[in-house]
Amino acid sequence: MKTTTGLDSQYRPEWHYSAERNWLNDPNGLIYSNGTYHLFYQHNPFGDDWGNMSWGHATSADLNHWTEHPVAIPCDDQEGIFSGSAVADVHNTSGFGVGGVPPLVAIYTSAYVGTSPLAGRQAQSLAYSIDDGATWTKYAGNPVLDRASSDFRDPKVFWYDGEAGGYWVMVAVEALHREVLLYKSADLKSWEYLSTFGPANATEGIWECPDLFELPVDGDVADTRWVLVVNLSPGGIAGGSGGQYFIGTFDGVTFSSETTVTEGLQPDTSRMADYGWLDWGRDYYAAVSFSNVPDGRRLMIGWMNNWQYAASTPTDGWRSAMSLAREVGLVSRGGRPVLVQEAVDPFRDQELGQGVELFALGRQPLTPGMTWLPAEAHGDVLRIDAEFEPGPAGKVGLVLRAGMESNPAERTVLAYDSATGELSLDRTESGNVKFDATFPSVERVYVPLENGRLKLRVFVDRCSVEVFAQDGLATITDLVFPANSSNAVGLLAEGDGGTLVSLAVVR
Structure with missing residues (x-):
């Protein structure tokens, strides 16, 4: 981040992004657009504890030096703005583009509050930007996907090209059911159910913040697998919050796992170490990947905290930071693909050379x-x-x-x-x-x-x-x-x- 603020210099990280003031949690809407990485995130604009969930916003040219911007999508008297993703709608399938300028579209969870006719529900909504993420407008037709559920959230959306043509795919969770739900859409507004994955592997806690993406194995683009990320809390491998992943195939409708060890809602704690874990520490949660990154790179950022103690960490005026960005890949070990991660190194960037x-x-x-x-x-x-x-x-x-x-x-x-x-x-x-x-x-x-x-x-x-x-x-x-x-x-x-x-x- 290259901190310039004087708030709490004892613990304020130099290279891990933190909001200048107040609460921060899940990374949201990670997207690369026109030479800039956009990091949106769960943010309380009014205090250093959880609440008033809105999308904060920071940008970077190199994933290490971040500039904080005003709140991008604020909460209001109808809804909290929970986690989600953002896409570059280059073909203007949504119709939100203006004058030939394609929009960025944010897909987020509306957490409807007591004053809303939908109070208590979580449903998926849209906001769009035609100035490359500087300002956002909520879609008048929100929500675009409502299951009348109180725990349906965290949509990750990407464009899928298959034999039957191309369409948008949404990966979201029914958190308490430990299920990942997949939907498709031609225009980001109307959604059709595809399939459900789970419960599987670690199921002690609720499932949150899913992601689904394709990677080559050992760099071979002719040999690929799909990686399904599912964060959960509690039930992480080190206690409290954690992130697991499954490796398998996706045919545009169904994700099939090759790495499921257990199925069902009763976790087999004796097999925990056999599951795929994004991180074996206590403080890497809600990790999701950037959309639209050039050269097929898959870059991820996680929230560097744990719900067991996130509200009480001893910082002053701000709370929580993000992990370093990580490039992830698949390599063969023991006859099967496994995930590897490499930090985007702040000591080896364009400004600092080799450190x-x-x-x-x-x-x-x-x-x-x-x-x-x-x-x-x-x-x-x-x-x-x-x-x-x-x-x-x-x-x-x-x-x-x-x-x-x-x-x-x-x-x-x-x-x-x-x-x-x-x-x-x-x-x-x-x-x-x-x-x-x-x-x-x-x-x-x-x-x-x-x-x-x-x-x-x-x-x-x-x-x-x-x-x-x-x-x-x-x-x-x-x-x-x-x-x-x-x-x-x-x-x-x-x-x-x-x-x-x-x-x-x-x-």
């Missing part, structure tokens, strides 16, 4: 215990690239945002256990952890070594740690709230036999 390397180490044995890096490698906004050969050393890894002499017990520990194959992120002593009983936690994910090595890329940004392991095969995203002075970085090893292959700290 400034503060400190580097080459291959050397790891000393048992804790080894602090010199002061030039310390900081609260860093990218750390590290590669380890754990060998027989037990746990090896990194210590982040540590207090050393000023707060000797304060630290966040990222460690790999060579006995179990688990990578863990421990924030139980990360700083202010007492604002909610569910916040202190240790996140874990099984990560197989590759040729005996573990490769890590870690982004530290004041109130967060985002970990990408083995080139994005597994990710962990967690909030942390340490003291300003807790910015030391160290290496750890339980015993002899571990090797640091390489380390670079970039600012």
Whole structure:
């Protein structure tokens, strides 16, 4: 974000987007148009807690430097503006275009309030823009899809080209039923039911914020799969909010999963680790992808928080931030495709070039215990690239945002256990952890070594740690709230036999 505001400089992230003031949650309407990325999001214009849901708006040319704009689609005395998506209606199928200018169309959930004739319902509505997202007009014929349901929400819409021709597809949820519903339309106004997916895999919490998109496997455009993303809360792999994904096929009517492990409303908690998870941390939720991105890239952003404690995080005047944008893809592992993610790196953008390397180490044995890096490698906004050969050393890894002499017990520990194959992120002593009983936690994910090595890329940004392991095969995203002075970085090893292959700290 490249923060310019003075509000709460202790925890305000530098590179993760946050609204200058007030509450923020789900990313909405992510779209690329005329050289600009648009990030809309759930926003309370009037306070730093949830309520008065409206679409906030920010734009960026590079997904790292964001400019905040006035509220795009405000709530009113009839409806809250809940989550949804946006599309570039290049052929003006909706008829909203003017003078040959095709519109951007937002498809959002109208959460009707007590003064509305539809009070208590959630239905899908439209707004359109003919000035490339600067201003929006609600469609007079709203809602365009109403099931008389109180929990039908979060429409993600895309254009589908198939053998029977092209049409718009909407993917939405009946949240309490743990179902994804698919519809089709020729004009974004009239919708026809296609099919239903679910319940399946993780079903402990309500289903929200779905997404559906096609990706090549190993870069082969002749071999593709469809990825269905379903966020849920509670019931995430690390507790509370989380995002799962299914891989399969879509024929324009029905999504068929190749990765369903369990079906039905009774979750099999013993199989949780077998499901596909977008992130194994506590703070990556409501993740959805951008529409209309050039070159077929699939870029996603998630809300960096958890509904278990989102209302009580210790920030002042603002609450919550977005994750870094991530490019997602499919690669083959063990004879099947799996999702990989790579952060859009703020330390390697057009403005900053390759970033400034503060400190580097080459291959050397790891000393048992804790080894602090010199002061030039310390900081609260860093990218750390590290590669380890754990060998027989037990746990090896990194210590982040540590207090050393000023707060000797304060630290966040990222460690790999060579006995179990688990990578863990421990924030139980990360700083202010007492604002909610569910916040202190240790996140874990099984990560197989590759040729005996573990490769890590870690982004530290004041109130967060985002970990990408083995080139994005597994990710962990967690909030942390340490003291300003807790910015030391160290290496750890339980015993002899571990090797640091390489380390670079970039600012």
